[in-house]
Amino acid sequence: GGVSGYRSRLFPSTGLVQNRFSHHIFKCFYWILCLQEEEERGKRQVLVLGLDGAGKSSLLQSLTSGDWAARRGRCRPTRGGWCRPTRGFNFISLNISAVQLDFLEVGGGEDLRRYWLDYLRKTHVLVFVVDSSDRPRLPLAKAELHRLLRAEPQLPVVVLGNKQDKAHAVSGSELHEALALHAVTADRKLFLLTSQLDSGAVRKSCQDLDTFQNLLLQLL
Ligand SMILES: Nc1nc2c(ncn2[C@@H]2O[C@H](COP(=O)(O)OP(=O)(O)OP(=O)(O)O)[C@@H](O)[C@H]2O)c(=O)[nH]1
Ligand SMILES: [Mg+2]
Structure with a gap:
């Protein structure tokens, strides 16, 4: 598979974790990196999870390429192929x-998905991306989100209701209901944002991405 993003020496994108064995090797690297970075100040990890096809890779790509990143003077060119299903990991800084x-x-x-919990440990914020137009799988997205919430009761969470451009997308308030966000206790920092991240809409979503990034900075 192609290599996505920079710092790819440790985090090649697709095809790395194709079986349990390589997952464990990756996890060792991940923990070594975490231990090293524990010493370094100013680094914060944002873990991006959500069902397949929700738009996680699209989010990372939007943050690192195109008008938005260029305008903000921190464009990190990517080498394509992000929006194939991610077989392992994507990593950007x-x-x-x-x-x-x-x-x-x-x-x-x-x-x-069974590996998701392994990556919560060193995470400062969880971003949970949902395909707002995938109504049949909202109950599954809800179950997976609440599984993560149970595992890390203190972790700040940003839920991103993506694909708002699609005809049958649920609105933010419908998503709040469908994901049972009212059941989340008040002591957790939890935010719900909506977005559209398909390439044609990146320009339109610049404002969304600014909002998203400013929110992350406040939560870290
Ligand atoms: N219409 C529309 N399509 C989107 C949007 N965001 C992402 N997509 C498309 O949805 C598909 C899946 O997006 P990805 O970003 O690869 O999804 P993912 O969450 O990374 O999926 P996995 O890596 O399989 O877990 C791609 O074809 C994207 O172009 C959006 O806001 N609107
Ligand atoms: Mg992906």
């Missing part, structure tokens, strides 16, 4: 003021 935001996407396919 953004430097914003004194903070380095490391975004880690773990693929959302059924076989990869």
Whole structure:
């Protein structure tokens, strides 16, 4: 598979974690990296999860390419292929003021979801991306989100209701209901944003991405 994003020496994108064995090797690298980085100030990890096809890779790509990133003077060119299903991981870093935001996407396919909990440990914010137009799978998205919430009761969470451009997308308030966000206790920092991240709409979503990024910075 293609290599996505920079710093790819440790996090090649597709095809890395194709079986349990390579997953464990990756996890070792991940923990070594976490231990190293524990010492380094100003680094924050944002874990990006959500069902397959929700738009996680599209989010990372939007953050690192196109008009938006160029306008913000921190364009990190990518080498295509992001929006194939992620078989393993995508990893990008953004430097914003004194903070380095490391975004880690773990693929959302059924076989990869079982590994999600392993990556919560060093995460400062969880971003949970939902395909707002995939109504039949909203109950599954809800179940997976609440599984993560139970595992990390303190972790700040941003739910991103993506694909708002699609005809049958649920609105933010419908998503709030469908994902049972009212059941989340008040002591958790939880935010719901909506987005559209398909390439044609990147220009339109610049404002969304600014909002998203500013929110992350406040949560970190
Ligand atoms: N219409 C529309 N399509 C989108 C949007 N965001 C992403 N897509 C498309 O949805 C498909 C899946 O997007 P990805 O970003 O690959 O999804 P993912 O969450 O990374 O999926 P996995 O890696 O399989 O877990 C791609 O074809 C994207 O172009 C959006 O806001 N609107
Ligand atoms: Mg992906």
